[in-house]
Every structure is written in C-alpha cells, then in structure tokens.
Amino acid sequence: MSRPKCSEGLTESDKKESPIWYFLPEAKSEFASNADAWQIAYAKARGGTLVTHEAYKREKRNRILIPVACKEFGVPYVNTFDMLRQLDVKL
Secondary structure (H helix, E strand, C coil): CCCCCCCCCCHHHHHHHCCCHHHHHHHHHHHHCHHHHHHHHHHHHHCCEECCCCCCCCCCCCCHHHHHHHHHCCCCEHHHHHHHHHCCCCC
C-alpha cells in the first residue's frame, strides 16, 4: 500500500489557505529540527511577535521561511528594520 501524497484530497482552496503541504519533505525535516520552529512556538505560546530578516516568499519549496510559518500559525512577525522604526531607534 503506497502512502498518499501530501496534496491528495486537498482542494485548490485548501492549498491557497495552507501552504505547508507545498514544501518538500527535506524542507519540513530541516524546519522541524532547527531553532526557527521553537521560536515560532514560543512566540505563539507567549503572544509575542517574531523579529526576522526573512521576507515572506511562499513560492520557495526547498526551505520554510519564518514569515510563511508565522502566517500559517497566526504568529505576528516583523522585519528587523520595521521593529527598529517602531521603537524609534536612532543611530
């Protein structure tokens, strides 16, 4: 008996709503084993906002970027420069 593919049974609407099915198995494995997943879980549990240099790029299949995972799990995120502006940091 063969395993079903990640996208089997998903409608096009489901695929647009949830990008996690889209990633390669290697990307999922890497994401699960690095600190990014823990940081997102911590921010979700504590109601925090994650700060990252990464930009939202859903089309990337070989790596799960922090903004994509944050959006999927409802965790607010901001890039570093926006955070500095919000804090009114002057150099």
